[in-house]
Amino acid sequence: xxxxxxxxxxxxxxxxxxxxxxxxxxxxxxxxxxxxxxxxxxxxxxxxxxxxxxxxxxxxxxxxxxxxxxxxxxxxxxxxxxxxxxxxxxxxxxxxxxxxxxxxxxxxxxxxxxxxxxxxxxxxxxxxxxxxxxxxxxxxxxxxxxxxxxxxxxxxxxxxxxxxxxxxxxxxxxxxxxxxxxxxxxxxxxxxxxxxxxxxxxxxxxxxxxxxxxxxxxxxxxxxxxxxxxxxxxxxxxxxxxxxxxxxxxxxxxxxxxxxxxxxxxxxxxxxxxxx
Numbered sequence: 001x002x003x004x005x006x007x008x009x010x011x012x013x014x015x016x017x018x019x020x021x022x023x024x025x026x027x028x029x030x031x032x033x034x035x036x037x038x039x040x041x042x043x044x045x046x047x048x049x050x051x052x053x054x055x056x057x058x059x060x061x062x063x064x065x066x067x068x069x070x071x072x073x074x075x076x077x078x079x080x081x082x083x084x085x086x087x088x089x090x091x092x093x094x095x096x097x098x099x100x101x102x103x104x105x106x107x108x109x110x111x112x113x114x115x116x117x118x119x120x121x122x123x124x125x126x127x128x129x130x131x132x133x134x135x136x137x138x139x140x141x142x143x144x145x146x147x148x149x150x151x152x153x154x155x156x157x158x159x160x161x162x163x164x165x166x167x168x169x170x171x172x173x174x175x176x177x178x179x180x181x182x183x184x185x186x187x188x189x190x191x192x193x194x195x196x197x198x199x200x201x202x203x204x205x206x207x208x209x210x211x212x213x214x215x216x217x218x219x220x221x222x223x224x225x226x227x228x229x230x231x232x233x234x235x236x237x238x239x240x241x242x243x244x245x246x247x248x249x250x251x252x253x254x255x256x257x258x259x260x261x262x263x264x265x266x267x268x269x270x271x272x273x274x275x276x
Contacts, residue, residue, distance in 0.1 A: 008037045009221040013051045013228025018236050020055040020199075020229075021192060023126065023171025023252050028115055028259065035272040046213045049206050050222045054229030056199045059192050061230075062237050067196075079145060083193075086147050090156035090190075091197050097160045098202075110165050112267035118166035119260030122175075126253035129175045133184070133248075140181030144189050147182075154180050155190060159198070166260075170195065175249070184244045192237065 015033050019026040030048055034040040039047070060067060073080030133139070141147060147155075158176025162169035170191045177187025266272040 005221050006224050008039050009047070009051075009225035010228050011037065012039065012047065013054065013225035014232045016048070016051040016225075017055050017058065017229040017232025017234075020052065020233055021059070021170050021195065021237055021240065023122070023168050023174055023249060024256060024259070025119065025122075025166050025168035025171070026052075026055075028119060028166050028263065031115075032263070032266070032272055042210070043213055043218070046207075046210045047218075047221065047225060049203050049210065051225040051229040052199055053203050054226040055233035056196060056203070058230045058233035059195060059237060062234060063192065066193075082147075083145065086149065086152035086190075087193060087197060089149055089152040090159065090194050093153070093156040093160040094163065094198060095201070098163055101163065105163055105165075112263055112272075114164070115166035116260045116263040116267070118164055119256050119263060122167060122171060123253040123256035123260065126171070126175055126249050126256065129178050130248045130250055130253070133178050136181075139178075139183040139186070141186050142183045144186050144193070146186070147190065151180060151182070155182075155187075155194070159191075159194060166263075168256075169198070171252075171256075184248070185241075188240065188244055 012030065012033060015029050016026055019029045031040065034044050034048075070080045070083050074084060141151065155173055155177055158180075159169055159173045161167050161172040161176075173191040173194060174184075174187045177190060178184060182190070263272075
């Protein structure tokens with residue numbers, strides 16, 4: 001058994017779980033940590049799919065009662081039907097744009113300059129959105145169930161911005177929601193719910209594409225990473241829901257700006273192969 005490999009899996013699993021649902025971009029962090037651990041090859045990319053699945057399961061477990069109620073009420077409960085409709089509407093823009101432009105984005109936008117720019121720009125957008133939210137007063141939509149189809153579409157378009165590396169899927173959805181009049185709580189919760197179909201379908205698609213890299217020898221590593229991602233994501237989701245009840249996202253904005261500068265520094269000093 002390769003204990004260093006298991007340690008790599010543990011660290012990357014924790015990084016994935018802690019960053020997937022925060023407005024900081026899990027992809028950027030996994031690139032950096034993977035490079036530092038020398039685990040950014042094709043096998044490492046397959047591993048990222050596995051640990052992402054662990055993070056998804058954490059959200060499913062946290063909201064298992066709500067998910068069960070929605071699935072059970074799809075045939076006869078209007079509230080459940082509206083919720084499922086909104087998720088489907090919000091999921092569509094990213095799915096469609098991803099299929100149309102996914103190859104172009106991977107070929108042209110996965111560069112350290114783009115990632116650093118989106119990190120820093122995203123930080124300033126969060127600062128602006130928070131100031132705007134405070135000036136606007138009471139939000140138009142307080143709870144997730146108050147969303148209308150047009151609101152869901154707007155949130156889906158915001159999520160689609162995450163196709164640009166470094167943007168952060170959760171960050172785009174949450175901050176977009178706040179700009180569209182959602183409360184911080186409603187925007188955050190909808191981001192969690194929207195992550196479930198988005199990440200599950202993306203993971204299954206990527207797993208199918210990388211199926212030739214599947215190997216029984218890696219099961220131990222996958223298991224450690226999966227459990228680490230599940231546990232850290234579960235803790236992070238619960239913490240974030242408590243955090244936003246009394247705090248805003250300003251600290252995440254400054255963190256993004258600092259991390260963007262870190263990307264530029266590691267790139268210029270040739271410490272991390274960001275282009276990979």
